[in-house]
Amino acid sequence: MSQMRVSVAASLVGVSDDTIRRWVERGRLEASTDDAGRLMVDGASLAALAQESAAKQKLDELDGGSGRRSARNHLTGLVTNVISDRVMSQVEMQCGPFRVVSLVSTEAVEELGLAPGSLATAVVKATNVTIEGAGA
Template identity: 55%
Template sequence: MTHFRISEAAVLLGVSDDTIRRWSADGALDASVDASGRRTVTGASLARRALELAPDPGEPGTMRRSARNRFTGIVTAVQREGLVAQVELQCGPNRVVSLMTAEALDDLAIEVGSRATGVVKATTVMIEAERR
């Protein structure tokens, strides 16, 4: 079974270390101590918690779309050159880069520090995982 240190779990869910500790103390995450004496949480309980925290796409007033890959974060960089623009988002540990028209950039009023969501719709998605 996969286990994550408190700090790793916090990064994966985009919360603080203290939140992970509180959730494990409240029983929302299965916690234990590893061979080095560090507190860990199970990957399975972390996955369950991530699903619990995910927004419900069936909630009234929620925009529905076919793309399920959504990354919400903060705009960290905007570059505009003529008719095109590049926007960079930091979404937890993930950096998402989007190319768009300069007109779309203006319409969305995107600037560094804005909250934004990148929606990815692709025919191929590659997954990487560490070898253990």
């Protein structure tokens, strides 16, 4: 069973340490104490709470293509920066705590109306996605 400190759990779900402690007190998260007496949050419990929270955000409702594409990895967020030349553009987005950067044609940027402050969905379809463990 994966255990993590309160500060790490808070960073992973984008809340304060105090919120994590309140969730533990209310029974929303499982936790225990380590040998030093520090509160340790159960990773599986945190993962379940994160999934529940994401489902409640209903970001799929903001994604007009949701459910009509084969790519299942999509991140809806705000365009934060667009740098364009005549042919290509770099589009930066903030999708929750994640920064997503994509290189697309300037023609596509214009057709989609992408500009800082606009809503967009980054769709990721890759034949190879690597995952790195955090280590012990």
